[in-house]
Amino acid sequence: MLTASETLGRVVVSATNAWRRAVLRRHGLRRRTIHLPDSETDIVCWMPKDVERTCNQKPSVLLLHGFGSNGTESWASHVSSLFRHFALFIPDLLFFGSSTTSRLERSELFQAHGIHTAILSLRVNQSFVIGHSYGGFVAYRLAHLYPEFVTKLIIVASGIMMDCHNNDYALRKTGANSVYDILAPTSVPALKQTLELVLNGTPKIPDFVLKAMLKRSSCGAD
Template identity: 40%
Template sequence: MGGCLSCNWVAWKEKSQEKLYRRCGLESRQVIIDQGETNVHCWVPADQGGSSRSKPALLLIHGFQFDGLVGWENQVEEFSKHFRLYIPDLIFFGRSYSKSAERSEIFQAECFKKMMDELEVEQIYAMGTSYGGMVAYRLCHLYPKFVKKLVCCSSGVMMTPTTNDRLLQEINARDINQILVPQTLEEARLGMSVATVMNVQGIPLFLIKPLWERYFKRNMRERTELLAGMIISSVGAPPIPRITQKTLILWGTKDRIFSTDLAEELKEHIGESAKLVFIEGSGHIPQVEKKKEFNAEVLNFLLDPLPEGHNKKE
């Protein structure tokens, strides 16, 4: 019985997610950019030029480890009522890949802008979680007229080279790669356990195995290079730029990966255009753990009209 479960539950989950996305009007698309050097997979509105065109575009950027099909299942149905959703896989995750040697979060942001240009999307709202939030932040800075508003969730934009030290000491890990690019089933389970308040450590390894093989084992070298190539948190990195977009910062009060101090620092760094909301009792993935509170905060923020002329496309 255990063997049957271990073989099938991830595949079943993926098929269920794909059905949900299609039911919400999305289709899978490969978008080729940079003269074929980079191929970005994205879930896009099936009727790109149809009735959904009247809705604003919302780009959802996932965090490290999984892909665009995992983690947004509690948002897609509700958000698709109000927005044209674009849900890409980060480069070297899911079905996105590149021949480029670039590895920074800035490169990821540039790829997504080129992807949206290919899809003829002129302006967006952006939402990113964890590493995806860093990419979304860079997107805001690089293309201030392209991104109208930002939702930044559980994202260590203000992290430093020593930010991870506390967590690594707590879990007795040698470096952050053990969590984000796990080499064993035990490391995969440990990484998931620090991301959530749920009891992941109690899950048998035979159930972790198909998840690890499907998501964690792929592109290990490239993902390790992504961590090494991050500009945010690197030694001697230039100061984090300020952005001008109205920003909602969402953070779980029990986030073990990025402490609430980083949320406060990001709010102070952005200034008056940022709003910080803590989600009580949530860990690093409030979009999963506290979906009702998360969705309500995001929709209230994004559907609130901007002042006349604010961030108007030129």
């Protein structure tokens, strides 16, 4: 049986994610699962309700989220500034959110191929691409592999100047044993360390909410 704090944490996290989904719907987007031709991969993506009509009126923008996040969580707060000017496509990258595959590949090349195939299946042949953090690596690979598809490219906070010293600093600051522990925390103290590093300060989030966030993340939900 859940404690009162655990129940409250789940309510807070669920309500926050419900609000994000409502924001996306309010701005004319719908959530759809795209089954790729390999029959092993499903890409979940927010997109305009009428893709063809919207893309005829506005340029397309593909928004790619960072590691440990998903499309809904990363981009909901930006949609209101973008939807009037662009046809928005917001996928969950594979292994995050609700996108899944039974293929064994684990690389940004595989991510880029899957996203490209999914968006082409919607008859969208060109797009601006914006990638944040890990999504920036995928965005770069999209431009590298499919230059005819990517008309403009923006990469945000993807650590393009990183070297081994950056990892050493992150390990010292957080006290983590490995970079993996920072990228994929499994406990509330570890998640606090990660957030402190990412946010450059101590996060003011109650432990019971952080615990619910970890639980939801481990289930792959958004």
